[in-house]
Amino acid sequence: MKTRLKKALDRALSAILPNRCLLCHQLVTGCRTGICNYCLPTCLYSTPVCLGCGKPMTIVQCYCGQCMKREPLKVIAACSYHQGLGPWIAAIKYQRQFAVLPPLIEALACRIKSLVSRGTIQMPQALLAVPLHSNRLHQRGFNQAVVIAKSLSKQIGIPLVEGVIKREKDTPAQAGMSGRQRRLNLRQAFSVQLSLPLQRVALIDDVVTTGTTVSEIHKLLAAQSIDVQIWCLARAEAPHISLE
Numbered sequence: 001m002k003t004r005l006k007k008a009l010d011r012a013l014s015a016i017l018p019n020r021c022l023l024c025h026q027l028v029t030g031c032r033t034g035i036c037n038y039c040l041p042t043c044l045y046s047t048p049v050c051l052g053c054g055k056p057m058t059i060v061q062c063y064c065g066q067c068m069k070r071e072p073l074k075v076i077a078a079c080s081y082h083q084g085l086g087p088w089i090a091a092i093k094y095q096r097q098f099a100v101l102p103p104l105i106e107a108l109a110c111r112i113k114s115l116v117s118r119g120t121i122q123m124p125q126a127l128l129a130v131p132l133h134s135n136r137l138h139q140r141g142f143n144q145a146v147v148i149a150k151s152l153s154k155q156i157g158i159p160l161v162e163g164v165i166k167r168e169k170d171t172p173a174q175a176g177m178s179g180r181q182r183r184l185n186l187r188q189a190f191s192v193q194l195s196l197p198l199q200r201v202a203l204i205d206d207v208v209t210t211g212t213t214v215s216e217i218h219k220l221l222a223a224q225s226i227d228v229q230i231w232c233l234a235r236a237e238a239p240h241i242s243l244e
């Protein structure tokens, strides 16, 4: 309870102290917002990680030994959700607190460019954002995945194509659900509105937890023979922690 109270106080304090680091409250200098130069590196991945399961690795390659056998969806993230910025990433959509967006998007863009230059992943031809249902979009006023995708599109120079995927079902929030419940919750929740003359796309979301949402969309795009990789701000590696 004490920790929760402290976190709530930290958030309130940071909201009224502009240009202060969200984590240590030191003044942030330069044009960066949200997080200082000392705290940011401690919140980002400091080693290569497996694009399948998120495990740290000693060398840059696509998958760890275990994932190599089954080649799961490739997820490229800037950080782990559990590495310090999780509550602030959740605050983007729930409290419209956008301060961590610019540094995290920049870190994600850097990671993507580095993986492309090493040949670990191929640059996609277009970006797609995980859609919200129109009811949720109306309530929230914005889709955080679109906000992230627009900024990445500018930084990486790949177009964002909107309106390709539609969320048909206004499904309940997934937090707290098991993997099976998530799969049932999202069954036939999405549809593809256009057929894309593309071979490779990146699907953008804020957080990937169990990967159920992105897997559902991947199935639809794979049916059009489109290769899909996932780009997100953070991945929550432990599937029992449901924060999507």
Ligand SMILES: [Zn+2]
Binding pocket: 021, 022, 023, 024, 025, 026, 035, 036, 037, 038, 039, 040
């Ligand atoms: Zn700091």
Ligand SMILES: [Zn+2]
Binding pocket: 050, 051, 052, 053, 054, 055, 063, 064, 065, 066, 067, 068
């Ligand atoms: Zn792995």
